[in-house]
Amino acid sequence: MSETTLDARRMLCPMPVIRTQEKVEQLQVGDTLTVICTDPGAMHDIPAWCRVNGHEVIDIDQQDEEISIRLRVCEE
Amino acid sequence: MSEPHKAVALISGGLDSLLAAKVIQQQGIHVEGINFFTGFCVEGHTHAIRKKDRAKPKRNNALWVAEQLGIKLHIVDIIEEYKDVVINPKHGYGANLNPCLDCKIFMVQKAKEWIEQKGFDFIITGEVIGQRPMSQRKDTMPVISHESGAEALLLRPLCAKNLEPTLPELEGWVDRERLYDFEGRTRKPQMALAAEFGFEDYAQPAGGCCFLTDKQYSVKLSDLWQARGERRYELDDIMLLKVGRHLRPRPNFKMIIGREDGENKFLHGYRKQYTHMVTTSHNGPLVLIDGEAGAEDLELAARITARFSQGRDAGQVDVEIHPREGDVHSVQVQPMRGAEIPADWYL
Numbered sequence: 001m002s003e004t005t006l007d008a009r010r011m012l013c014p015m016p017v018i019r020t021q022e023k024v025e026q027l028q029v030g031d032t033l034t035v036i037c038t039d040p041g042a043m044h045d046i047p048a049w050c051r052v053n054g055h056e057v058i059d060i061d062q063q064d065e066e067i068s069i070r071l072r073v074c075e076e
Numbered sequence: 077m078s079e080p081h082k083a084v085a086l087i088s089g090g091l092d093s094l095l096a097a098k099v100i101q102q103q104g105i106h107v108e109g110i111n112f113f114t115g116f117c118v119e120g121h122t123h124a125i126r127k128k129d130r131a132k133p134k135r136n137n138a139l140w141v142a143e144q145l146g147i148k149l150h151i152v153d154i155i156e157e158y159k160d161v162v163i164n165p166k167h168g169y170g171a172n173l174n175p176c177l178d179c180k181i182f183m184v185q186k187a188k189e190w191i192e193q194k195g196f197d198f199i200i201t202g203e204v205i206g207q208r209p210m211s212q213r214k215d216t217m218p219v220i221s222h223e224s225g226a227e228a229l230l231l232r233p234l235c236a237k238n239l240e241p242t243l244p245e246l247e248g249w250v251d252r253e254r255l256y257d258f259e260g261r262t263r264k265p266q267m268a269l270a271a272e273f274g275f276e277d278y279a280q281p282a283g284g285c286c287f288l289t290d291k292q293y294s295v296k297l298s299d300l301w302q303a304r305g306e307r308r309y310e311l312d313d314i315m316l317l318k319v320g321r322h323l324r325p326r327p328n329f330k331m332i333i334g335r336e337d338g339e340n341k342f343l344h345g346y347r348k349q350y351t352h353m354v355t356t357s358h359n360g361p362l363v364l365i366d367g368e369a370g371a372e373d374l375e376l377a378a379r380i381t382a383r384f385s386q387g388r389d390a391g392q393v394d395v396e397i398h399p400r401e402g403d404v405h406s407v408q409v410q411p412m413r414g415a416e417i418p419a420d421w422y423l
């Protein structure tokens with residue numbers, strides 16, 4: 001089980017979602033990925049992407065402009 | 077039981093692709109969605125920039141559609157390859173810089189590659205004959221099928237009955253009788269079908285699915301090409317066209333002026349790539365200079381910057397200039413009067 005971080009700061013939606021998707025494709029079931037972004041739209045879009053593709057959002061944390069979304073890769 | 081047949085649906089986020097996917101899903105086909113990001117899409121982007129829009133973050137409609145349908149959605153970055161479509165469209169442009177027909181052909185072609193890789197059987201789109209003047213006409217439908225290489229693997233469930241039967245129909249994977257014959261610009265049949273399926277709150281984009289159908293946006297893009305002497309762009313260029321007030325006082329440079337806090341903050345992210353300026357004696361915008369500006373140009377730009385600051389009516393305004401290369405320096409300028417700025421400087 002690996003822990004990976006993806007820096008998606010300054011990217012505008014849907015780029016953080018696209019990069020998340022690409023990263024998840026390289027990971028294994030059970031791995032976690034933390035996406036750090038600054039576009040508030042990602043707070044909505046990344047969880048929506050997880051819901052439609054069957055991954056689990058573990059938590060969302062916002063500090064000032066930075067949002068981190070932690071997710072677990074699930075069986076597709 | 078045998079495995080269901082599989083189709084990929086081009087999902088733009090609008091009602092038509094939602095309905096097309098639903099119609100096929102109802103026939104027992106396994107559907108997944110694909111959404112292409114060209115860099116010009118109306119989705120996302122600007123909603124994150126302007127402060128007033130932050131209060132109600134806009135959803136991503138393609139993801140919303142996928143959620144309504146309970147299907148997976150693959151968002152594909154085609155920014156690089158798409159440049160050729162925008163720059164050299166074989167079938168030309170629509171009313172603005174929208175190369176709709178080439179764009180459709182390209183997307184279906186990408187979807188065709190995708191189904192080959194993933195072992196899917198066919199492609200569906202929400203196209204309706206006569207819905208859009210350039211790309212959705214009876215005579216362009218076969219052009220898209222043919223030039224994309226998809227041929228009979230491309231099914232348009234909303235108007236299939238008015239077109240030649242496709243492979244999924246001929247093979248009996250889908251029942252042609254349960255497909256539709258929508259035609260023309262009216263939205264009524266789609267709205268009725270949406271009501272039948274119980275879809276509410278769907279997106280109804282007025283112009284089209286991307287910024288290239290926008291007149292103002294197209295003017296700015298042509299200006300960019302003209303100023304550079306070649307038709308070329310990077311993702312940053314086309315993002316910046318969506319932000320701020322754009323003024324071209326001289327052929328060799330243009331100014332991008334933040335209109336409010338959110339935009340200033342966004343432009344701030346580009347400060348290392350561009351010469352930029354800010355007013356220091358008064359509150360004012362962040363201004364990026366795109367192009368090569370000499371000393372006189374910078375002075376002129378500083379006066380315009382002052383004009384858009386709170387010091388617009390003051391005698392003197394201090395402007396700090398940060399060249400991309402070189403030292404930061406301050407100038408004291410007289411703000412330009414509104415009437416001194418020719419209307420054709422505004423892009």
Ligand code: SF4
Nearest residue numbers: 175176179284285286
């Ligand atoms: S509006 Fe834009 S995205 Fe839609 S078909 Fe035309 S060029 Fe393509």
